[in-house]
Amino acid sequence: MRACPHAALLVLLGSLTALLLAASIAVGYAPLDIAQAARDWLHGDMSLPALVLSELRIPRAVLGLTVGFTLGLTGAAMQGFLRNPLADPGVIGVSAMAALGSVIVFYSGLAGAFLLALPLGGITGAAVAVILLYALAGRGGSTTTLVLAGVAISAFAGALTSLALNLSPSPYAAMEIMFWLMGSLAERSMLHLELAVPLMFLGWCLVLSTAKDLDALVLGEDTASSLGVHIPGLRLRLVAGTALSVGSAVAVAGAVGFVGLIVPHLLRPLTGHRPGRLLLASGLGGASLTMAADIAIRLLATRPELKLGVVTALIGAPFLFGLIYRLRREGP
Amino acid sequence: MTIEAENIVARLNGKTVLDGVSLTLSPGEMVGLIGPNGAGKTTLLRLMAGIAMPQRGKVRYDGRDISQLDFRTRALARAYLAQSDDVQIPLKVERLVALGRAPYTGVFGRETRADVRAIERAMSEADVSHLRSRAFNTLSGGERRRVLLARALCVEAPLLLADEPVAALDPAHQLAVMGLLAASRDRGAGVLVILHDLTLAARFCDRLALMDRGKLVAVGRPAEVLNDDRLRATYGIEVLHGMQGGVPWLLPWALANSRNGGAENNG
Numbered sequence: 001m002r003a004c005p006h007a008a009l010l011v012l013l014g015s016l017t018a019l020l021l022a023a024s025i026a027v028g029y030a031p032l033d034i035a036q037a038a039r040d041w042l043h044g045d046m047s048l049p050a051l052v053l054s055e056l057r058i059p060r061a062v063l064g065l066t067v068g069f070t071l072g073l074t075g076a077a078m079q080g081f082l083r084n085p086l087a088d089p090g091v092i093g094v095s096a097m098a099a100l101g102s103v104i105v106f107y108s109g110l111a112g113a114f115l116l117a118l119p120l121g122g123i124t125g126a127a128v129a130v131i132l133l134y135a136l137a138g139r140g141g142s143t144t145t146l147v148l149a150g151v152a153i154s155a156f157a158g159a160l161t162s163l164a165l166n167l168s169p170s171p172y173a174a175m176e177i178m179f180w181l182m183g184s185l186a187e188r189s190m191l192h193l194e195l196a197v198p199l200m201f202l203g204w205c206l207v208l209s210t211a212k213d214l215d216a217l218v219l220g221e222d223t224a225s226s227l228g229v230h231i232p233g234l235r236l237r238l239v240a241g242t243a244l245s246v247g248s249a250v251a252v253a254g255a256v257g258f259v260g261l262i263v264p265h266l267l268r269p270l271t272g273h274r275p276g277r278l279l280l281a282s283g284l285g286g287a288s289l290t291m292a293a294d295i296a297i298r299l300l301a302t303r304p305e306l307k308l309g310v311v312t313a314l315i316g317a318p319f320l321f322g323l324i325y326r327l328r329r330e331g332p
Numbered sequence: 333m334t335i336e337a338e339n340i341v342a343r344l345n346g347k348t349v350l351d352g353v354s355l356t357l358s359p360g361e362m363v364g365l366i367g368p369n370g371a372g373k374t375t376l377l378r379l380m381a382g383i384a385m386p387q388r389g390k391v392r393y394d395g396r397d398i399s400q401l402d403f404r405t406r407a408l409a410r411a412y413l414a415q416s417d418d419v420q421i422p423l424k425v426e427r428l429v430a431l432g433r434a435p436y437t438g439v440f441g442r443e444t445r446a447d448v449r450a451i452e453r454a455m456s457e458a459d460v461s462h463l464r465s466r467a468f469n470t471l472s473g474g475e476r477r478r479v480l481l482a483r484a485l486c487v488e489a490p491l492l493l494a495d496e497p498v499a500a501l502d503p504a505h506q507l508a509v510m511g512l513l514a515a516s517r518d519r520g521a522g523v524l525v526i527l528h529d530l531t532l533a534a535r536f537c538d539r540l541a542l543m544d545r546g547k548l549v550a551v552g553r554p555a556e557v558l559n560d561d562r563l564r565a566t567y568g569i570e571v572l573h574g575m576q577g578g579v580p581w582l583l584p585w586a587l588a589n590s591r592n593g594g595a596e597n598n599g
Binding site: 083209218227229272273276 | 408434483
């Protein structure tokens with residue numbers, strides 16, 4: 001495939017994202033007259049359709065958009081930064097720690113005490129992951145050290161999450177944790193959005209600001225540094241941006257895997273293999289894939305509802321097998 | 333622009349890799365950095381490029397301490413050509429060379445006409461224009477080296493620091509690349525280049541700096557630096573040599589017994 005004009009690609013992906021956002025709002029379990037609901041909502045008339053629109057449909061669709069954008073964007077950024085095609089937010093341990101933070105909130109019963117405890121737990125977990133990363137691999141540490149630190153943090157978070165499940169006082173609490181870990185966009189409120197989206201946005205800005213530096217990094221850290229890239233600063237922006245956006249995304253939507261792996265791979269040939277150009281494209285692609293998967297879940301309407309993380313894993317795992325197989329064949 | 337390295341001490345994992353090294357590179361001169369593997373050549377080159385900082389000593393660009401210069405000023409002052417070429421992705425050659433313009437382009441990396449001209453010129457000089465649409469990772473070792481050289485030339489910096497630019501090149505391309513570096517020098521650039529081929533070093537460099545075990549053993553004109561005793565003491569080799577048009581040539585011929593404990597000698 002050859003690189004198509006970049007602006008055209010972005011317009012195409014932007015349109016697809018907008019279309020899927022509209023479709024995601026339109027699709028639901030109960031029939032809804034969207035026009036009527038919107039009119040009521042805008043006039044401040046909290047009728048049942050207006051409530052369904054503002055409290056169910058819009059939060060779910062916007063969350064699909066923002067969580068997907070986060071996963072696609074950070075996946076592309078991590079793959080560019082670590083120069084490893086298998087990297088994704090999970091690699092640096094942020095997803096796992098965010099999940100652990102949320103699980104601790106579940107486990108301690110804080111989740112029932114106040115609504116915002118869960119998102120706050122996820123963000124705290126992500127922040128701890130970043131601090132640990134910096135203690136282990138920050139300030140002059142090599143990229144390999146960063147990856148190893150990420151693997152260690154993921155293992156640690158995984159072990160503590162299992163411990164929480166193991167010691168769970170009631171089977172119901174364990175089940176609640178299990179379901180949440182599977183990742184879903186169902187039954188999230190405007191409040192979830194208000195807490196998570198500004199932090200995700202801040203993270204996006206940090207990550208997007210690294211585009212030009214990621215291009216230069218193709219040549220290796222020494223040469224990029226000789227071209228004016230401040231490597232420790234680049235690392236800080238990427239890790240902080242990823243922690244903020246992925247931490248808040250995991251906190252509200254649970255662990256939705258593979259989006260950050262699949263999307264950058266599909267779009268890379270269309271951006272001429274330039275890591276900087278891949279960022280925004282991959283964010284839009286991630287938003288589209290996540291919303292499409294969430295629409296499919298609602299159209300299938302199984303009972304109980306399929307979890308988003310399960311669907312993305314079912315698509316993503318075979319993709320990962322294929323990818324490793326291809327890398328093995330291309331390798332030495 | 334002049335680079336001065338003054339009394340540099342560098343340690344790596346507790347081992348002293350540079351011990352009190354001082355070297356100056358002036359505009360319009362090509363200095364060859366030679367010495368056996370592990371002598372500290374790459375470390376010195378990286379420190380003089382400002383990519384790493386020494387534990388002791390100073391590196392100055394036109395009299396200003398390099399740690400006082402911001403990253404963009406450093407990037408515009410010198411081009412650096414690394415030894416390794418571990419670019420794994422199928423980036424197009426033209427786009428890879430264009431990365432050399434990074435210090436000039438803004439946040440969004442938009443290229444001006446001057447950038448495009450510099451990219452074309454660098455590709456043509458390094459004889460890679462015909463490869464422009466090829467993916468970098470499909471090129472041969474020699475082609476890769478030339479593309480990376482084009483990337484460094486494209487910076488159009490007054491200083492060029494190159495780590496083994498002719499390794500993996502066939503003899504014709506070795507001569508061509510050395511000719512390119514010499515042409516940069518003739519245009520007024522200061523060129524510091526790590527070389528293992530002593531004849532190329534003698535033939536093209538104005539001065540040679542011979543390093544061994546973290547120290548600078550000798551600095552001077554090639555004919556002064558490359559004498560038999562020094563080559564035996566540093567590289568542990570015996571060489572055949574002669575003169576061609578006033579330029580010395582050397583051919584490593586046998587291992588010197590004194591350093592290598594009676595290695596074979598068919599000289």
